[in-house]
Amino acid sequence: MFPVPAFLMHARELHRLGPANNDRLSAVRVALGVALPGLFLIVVGRPDLMLYAVFGALTGMYGRNEPHQLRLKHQAQAAWILVGGLTIGVFLSVNHIHSWWLVLVATLFAGAGSLYSDRVRLKPIGPFFGILALGACASVHTSVPFTTAVLIGAASAAFSILVGFAGWFRHRTWMVGAARDVPSLRGPLRQAALVHAARYSLAVSAAGAVGVLSGSGHPHWAMAAAAVPLAGADLPSRVHRGIHRIVGTFLGLVVVAVVLFPGPLSPLQYFPGHTAVVLAVVVMVFQFPTELFMARHYGWAMVFFTPVVLLIAQLAAPMDPGVLVMERAIETFVGAVVGIAVAVLVRAPRAKGVAATEQGA
Numbered sequence: 001m002f003p004v005p006a007f008l009m010h011a012r013e014l015h016r017l018g019p020a021n022n023d024r025l026s027a028v029r030v031a032l033g034v035a036l037p038g039l040f041l042i043v044v045g046r047p048d049l050m051l052y053a054v055f056g057a058l059t060g061m062y063g064r065n066e067p068h069q070l071r072l073k074h075q076a077q078a079a080w081i082l083v084g085g086l087t088i089g090v091f092l093s094v095n096h097i098h099s100w101w102l103v104l105v106a107t108l109f110a111g112a113g114s115l116y117s118d119r120v121r122l123k124p125i126g127p128f129f130g131i132l133a134l135g136a137c138a139s140v141h142t143s144v145p146f147t148t149a150v151l152i153g154a155a156s157a158a159f160s161i162l163v164g165f166a167g168w169f170r171h172r173t174w175m176v177g178a179a180r181d182v183p184s185l186r187g188p189l190r191q192a193a194l195v196h197a198a199r200y201s202l203a204v205s206a207a208g209a210v211g212v213l214s215g216s217g218h219p220h221w222a223m224a225a226a227a228v229p230l231a232g233a234d235l236p237s238r239v240h241r242g243i244h245r246i247v248g249t250f251l252g253l254v255v256v257a258v259v260l261f262p263g264p265l266s267p268l269q270y271f272p273g274h275t276a277v278v279l280a281v282v283v284m285v286f287q288f289p290t291e292l293f294m295a296r297h298y299g300w301a302m303v304f305f306t307p308v309v310l311l312i313a314q315l316a317a318p319m320d321p322g323v324l325v326m327e328r329a330i331e332t333f334v335g336a337v338v339g340i341a342v343a344v345l346v347r348a349p350r351a352k353g354v355a356a357t358e359q360g361a
Helices: 006-015 023-043 047-061 068-094 099-120 128-138 146-165 188-213 219-227 235-260 275-294 298-316 321-345 354-360
Strands: none
Touching (some): 023 047, 023 275, 047 128, 047 275, 068 128, 068 146, 128 219, 188 219, 219 321, 275 298, 298 321
């Protein structure tokens, strides 16, 4: 009996759905963290500001299966990188700093964010969401004062932390001295973390440079896509994540086209004059399946997360839907390929304990 070729094994892995692990409860928490700030912005007539609320609310994605006490700390640590990326992005926007400066700042943030993520062992792994928040916020016109945009993001992050901790009030048990299991980055682990940070900086800078040189109006999409493969625990999983990013994004763009393009399936045609509200509601609805699949199959999660990201950008800075879909497709493909190439070419030193740390980082 002949062994199954390696490429067939990888193909099977690409479409394998991971085991369920309390995903619905986590998805409900994250969806609530996005929905209630979103509904507030709709009520006050500013759904265009959902960009900042959504990125703050992604704090709820962290520490999904940890006890409440540890989740509280984990999400507070995650809020630093999410709100930090958002703050830097808004600063770049209000000061009209774009193009090569955006690539430089995102590159530095990616390296520093990688070190921070490895040091506190964030999960989801790496600084991807912070990089995405930075680029997205930098690339849209900020229609409110700098402090207002940052406060929306910070308040949304704080609300998500509160939602994540709310279950504690049923049992009210607090273990003095309880801490997350985070190994110190010393010796080989420190060296591996530095190489990992260099990977992020190289991938983000290379993808951003390609985006700027190509004349794209959204090089931050390529930079974010380049960071995705690097969150894998090993080389095969990094390649798989890159492929999931491409395929999942392309399928998600089909959903975006259905929503934004005129047609019988678009919800916009049934609520004329209320485009912003409809898009905001779609964003809130799609956040639930995004989190539902995030830990089980990254590709399926991207099918729903792609509309979330593009529609909040469309709310903040409307553009031609055809251009939006086309540029997103190109930038995602370029960025993911760059990220995969960096993952293949830049290898971390193999030492005792390093692999285990990467898998749990």
